[in-house]
Amino acid sequence: MLEAFLTSAITMATPILLAALGELLVEESGVINIGIEGAMLAGAFVALAIAYFSGSIALGLAGAIAAGVAINAIFAMLVVNLAVNQVVTGTAVSILALGLTGVFYRKLFGVTGKAFMVAPIAKIPLGPLARIPLLGPVLFNHNGLVYFTFILVPALWYVIARTRYGLRLRACGERPEAADALGLGVIAIRWQALIVSGALTGLAGAFLTLAYANTFVENISAGRGFVALSVVIVGRWNSWGLAAASVLFGAAMALQFGLQALGTVVPYQLFLALPYALTLVVLAGFGGQAAAPSALGEPYRRQ
Amino acid sequence: MLSSIAKPFAALALAAALISIVLAALGASPVGVFAALGEGAFGSWYACVDTIVKSTPLVFTGLAVSLAFSGALWNIGADGQLTVGAIAAGAIGPHLGNFPHAIAVAIILAAGVLGGAVWGGVAGWLRARRDVNEVISTIMLNFVAVQALSWVVHGPLMEPSHAYPTSSPIARAAQLEFYFAPSRINLGMILAVVLAAACYLLLFRTGAGFELRAMGRNRRAATFFAVRIPALTFWVMALSGALAGLGGAVQISAISHRLYEKLSPGWGFEAIAVALVARLNPLGIIPAAILFGALDNGSQAMQRTQGISPELVQVIQGLVILIILAFDTPAWRGLRENIFGAPHDAAAVPPVAEMPDA
């Protein structure tokens, strides 16, 4: 029971964390992308479609990466090159992706209501580690995407806090005009962050269809892109914090499924609303965006 | 050079071109699809009536969004505000059987206004007093509202038989009547038109509206000239929420008569497209809302005859917003000046007369 719950919590946390880590990169560069949901949906749909028709999970994952990157490229074009409002663009991008995936899903798979299943991504038990009681199944018996996601946490922390690249990234988010004057190339750096984030978010979507649901339904991401957005806030722009917040929110989701199945008196909606409510509480408590990059969300353009 | 009026139409034309590409990818005929959309939206008396019905919530949310955006308050939460307004209306509606019609209607609509105002006001208060970005807070409040609706229709407000996840129907007295049958014109629609005019007057003919626009154009300058930014932020967000909430109450009172899950198909997000097409002008909200309401309505016919699912409407919404943003960008403005040249006033400088050590 506990084992199943904890395993499920890690599984639920993975796509959220993956997308949130991408968003962290983007926000460190000074851009806020509230259209994560769009790239995630696109990744989810393309991964399933390719995996279903080709039978190859690897091709499906590659397709998800390409789809996420493509969605973020549209966003980047408008927000980075044309310096338009990031919030409205992000909203439009998620509406667009929701529509596109819906239309193409119906086109490819018809309206028969038949489920189009794919085989799940194989789990890779990590040798003897997977045999540790409780911890083994919970932490060391997952598919590759889960390991990849959690390895990204320290990796990304190191990149952002300790490397030249991270320094330049933060410089763009702190004061883009000064970064520009130093020849750092704000536009290029923001594009890079958005491309990497698109790939990660696409993979997060692929996780939903290829590792979790094994099929696609319209709006399968069901707000996870926005949960990723709140994970960045609750995690205070620190990848370790992001991991903790993701696992917390993943646990809330896992608990919700258990409660729904059990039919207890505690309304499961409470747990579904938890990430959002908690984000509001954290924001209200910390008083705004003290930990956020200074130039977050401000369009940058040269005179 | 595109004039400010021609611009939205140019954007729509470009959107149509891009959608044609999407349709071609789907193997559908763009002409057939657009014809089906038009036919479904305006092809008959009933279709037209239905288009108006589908546009009504968009007028309310569109006004909500355009007011907030005019003050550079990025209210992404009209959907949640509408939902909470609807919950309030749906909760009080069944208990209004003993009131006269007019009173019952007033109460149910007031409940919607209040519910929406609270939801918008929370975001406004967080922004004004705790410096919490309204974008994030309104997004989060959207999801909280959706879960709250799901909870009430499964729990406290569930209809007595407990067979369906809906609330009990509202009392007959609280239902908006249809005038000029079979037009289904109701008080809600008349209210929508009146409110559009009222919002226009508020924005362009009152001191408060001026302060709101000043805050939207240059928040820092507004602070220097005794515009009370925190109070204004709170009240505008509350008003914006109230408009959306009223939309929710009208929907309950006139159309659905009861609460159910996923009440809003995304009216609060569609409102962003509506508001941008209207260039945030409240008077423009009505035609813009009818345009998108027509798309929603026509999409059913499009699905029947062309086999394209109604999600195409969201593709159109997304593209329209993106294209309008791209057309409005300062980057283009700079380009335009480079192409057409800009008048300059430095010509008053006389040519250099003395060059001592040239």
Place this chain on the structure above:
Amino acid sequence: MLRANAITKRFGRTLALDAVDFEALPGEIHALVGENGAGKTTLMNVMAGSLAADHGEAILDGRPLQPGSPRAALAAGIAAVHQSPMLFERMTWEENLALGGFDTGAGALDLDAIATRARSLAAKLGFEMPPAGATVENRSVAERVRLEVLRALSFNPRVLILDEPTSVLAPSELTAFLDLLRSLRGEGRIVVLITHKLAEAIAVADRITVLRRGRVVARTTPARTSEEKLAGLMIGEIVTQPVASATPSHSGDPVLQIENLTLDDHTGRRILDRLSFRAAAGEIVGIAGVDGNGQTELVEVLAGARRPSSGKITVLDGSSGGAMAVIPQNRDLDGLILDMRLWENLILARPLREQVTSHGWLNTSHAIDLCRELIDRFRIRAPGPETIAGALSGGNRQRLEVARAIASRPRVIVAHNICRGLDLAATAEVHRTILDFATGGGAAILISSDLDELLAICGRLLIISRGKIRETNPGERDPERLGLLMAGARD
């Protein structure tokens, strides 16, 4: 040799640079002088790659520089020190320097090695460095300038362009700074010093180029010119000293009283420190200070845009909230809404807004009439009240702001760097208007970093330094002594 060839740059309606030719040689300090708004900074930005010129090119040693690429400019050996230091506030000073040339770019990022290299260069220059790991946000303005100079030098540039570096330095720090420039010249570098302080240019430069309204009007050397001649070239008009004689002091009843005004920012840093002063009717009070000593925040507090932590502001004998009118320093960002119409900008001022509103309704035709009247009265060059404010020239924007302040009929006008960027004729006109206002029984408070301007018009002078205000002795007119006070010296 650094050359600028017929560089033209336009911003919207304004021609910032008009076919400017410029040339600086290795081993020389070349001063680029001109009034604010003459195009000096724009020229620097073009040469440093921050801006792409519309026409013309910058050439270093015969090779044209890639336009609009700061990276190419840095690679070619051109480094810039900006007027307000381009530092990353919430990063440590080591990280700030790591983004410059101290970082070798190879291997892992090593902040310790970078700090060591920075300290050794700093030691050579006689700079003191902040403690290890200190973030920039709490450092003083002078420390920031030093950090930015250090970062620019870390690129080992052949050309160093400095944009008004001395405007944030206290007079006492100036000598050491000018010595630094001389030693850089000695190393065979090209030093371009942008300034509007003529004495400085004459003292340190080998050659001087004068810009006026986007054009080169003279090339000369210190030996062949004088401050007066340079001033004449810069301004291009007959220098009329603003009327200074008729400045009464303490002629009337006290109007404004400020007691123990204190402001702490969100980090708890003290910005304004128990300020107390008063102003009387008919008086013009000057508050002199080096930029960044709390002036901006004082104006924000007086305007009501910011709540003080403690203290009291009393407008005596003022009935309504319109008793004080504020003219903030940055007219394009703080004072005007550039994409709104002139009449709309006018009713930004609360008393005027109230004048044209009744029961909440805005009487637009009343506002437009009022605006038309002020356009005539203050000779604002504009087609009419419906003109967009952004279409006005800088001088006319300032006229609009002054007109708005006067039309609000305040008891007190607070004006911050009101004449920055205006030519001398416009400055005189603004001063005349302020003087009329004081003569009519109002009190004016002029906050400025330009001591000469304040000495010319103010009857009484206060000094602001590190958020503290002190009175000067009546009749104290010695710029050197006042400069020392501005630098924070105690008597």
